[in-house]
Amino acid sequence: MTRSVSIIGTRGYPSYYGGFETLVRVLAPYLAQHGWDVTVYGRPEGVASEDPAIDSRVRSVITRGVETKSLSTLSYGLTSSVHSAIERPDVALVMNVANGFWLPLLKARGVPTLVNVDGIEWEREKWGRAAKSVFKVGGSLTARFATDLVYDSVELGKRWEARCGRSGVFIPYGGAVRQRGDVVEGLSRRTYALMVARFVPENTIDQFLDAARILSRKWQVVIVGSSGYGGEIDDRVAQLERECPKVTWFGHVSNDDMLFSLWENAGAYFHGHSVGGTNPALVQAMACGAPVVARDTVYNREVLGDHAVFVQPNAPAIADAIEELMTDAERQEMLSGGAADRAQDIYTWDxxxxxxxxxxxxxxDKVVPAAPLHCARNGRSLNSA
Structure with a gap:
């Protein structure tokens, strides 16, 4: 029997934007291989349609939306949810609590929803007051209307259960294991400090940039990432690269071979993410055997265990920890091996x-009654659309 699933809330398949997109690039073909009819909803600018790795069994549906920082998730979530409600798959996998606003549409059509709540979005510094309110309301609606929830970390699940009284299923992210690749041109193994992150305040970007200026007096510093929309932090990184010859900024890197090589050969990888649960970049860095210096949070400690150096989020502490690790080859290899083993034990894509x-x-196999979903414009049931 063919089973059908819609995946809603990412930039599409295949896409290389962030953690959700990485998950979908792996999960959608896996589900297709295991008997699912898979539809992934996406955005016009988010999909690498010429990617040779595309699995032809995965159906990609592009919907319309408003491409702005504040409205893209909501608008594309709406159009994707309406389309999915019309098609009525057996189940929908929904990413991000902002799409909690549209869960009633799917519920009215009898479509069960499994919602990956991501992190605590309303605590992210990158959002203004209005956006935080949207995420908070979306979270409440998710708790009310989702059939089930997915938490990517145990600690995140505890917070959600305390907040809304709902348990869920723990499913983290995975990391791809491969043979070590060549060092990126211009770099040498274990001689550079690395940061890979989206340029948002909660990822400790400003503090790392202050530390990078100190570290670059002696070590090469490699920065991967961007805000996605330009702005003050991007400008600051560009200025740092101009002023410090040992600083290299690669921007957003969608080439996995290059990104994995940067992790594999780094002398120290700084992970400054402070909100959310299991971070996909951290899991992949561990799978690549990067020696990790991480901001001290309950989430990072859950993922890394004892296989990292934990620091407070200030430039002197970050610079000192990275400097100490860069000069200790034995500890680099100990942390590298420990992180890789832990990733293999817990965080695998399979x-x-x-x-x-x-x-x-x-x-x-559950029978969920479907209510007719009416088009507000003309009152015609979408069953006949």
Whole structure:
């Protein structure tokens, strides 16, 4: 029996934007291989349509939306949810609590929803007051209307259960394991400090940039990432690169071979993410054997265990920890091996995809009554659209 699933809330398949997109690039073909009819909703500018790695069994549907920082998630979530409600798959996998606003549409059509809540979006510094309110309301609606929730970390699940009284299923992110590749041109193994992050305040970007100016007196510093929209932090990184010859900014890197090589050969990888649960970049860095210096949070400690150096979010502490690790080859290799082993024990894509398959499969045999969904413009049932 063919089972159908819609994946809503990412930039599409295949896409290289962030953690959700990385998950979908792996999960969608896995589900197709395991008997699912998979539809992934996306955005016109988000999909690498010429990617040779595209799995032809995965159906990609592009919908319309408003491409701005504040409205893109909501608008594309709406059009994707309406389209999915019309098609009525067996189950929908929904990413991001902002799409909680549209869960009633799917529920009215009898479509069960498994929602990956991501992090605590309303605590992210990058959002203004209005956006935080939207995420908070979306979170409440998700708690009310989602059939089930997915938490990518145990600690995140505890917070959600305390907040809304709902438990969920723990499914983290995975990391791809490969043989070590060549060092990126212009760099040498274990001689550079690395940061890979989206340029938002909660990722400790400003503090790392202050530390990078100190470190660059002696070490090469490599920065990967951008805000995605330009702005003050991007300008600051560009200025740092101009003023410090040992600082290299690669911007957003969508080439996995290059990104994995940067992690594999770094002398120290700084991970400054402070909100959210299991971070996909951190898991991949561990799988690549990067020696990690991480901001001290409950989420980072859950993922890394004892296999990292933990620091407070200030420039002197970050610079001192990285400097100490850069001069200790034995500790670099100890942290590298420990992180890689932990990733292999816990954070593998096979385990992650199998867990999603199990979580989605429980709804296939359940009969959920469907209510007619009417078009507000003319009152015609969307069943006939």
């Amino acid at each position: 385990r992650v995809c199998a867990a999603y398959d199990t979580a989605l499969s429980q709804y296939v």
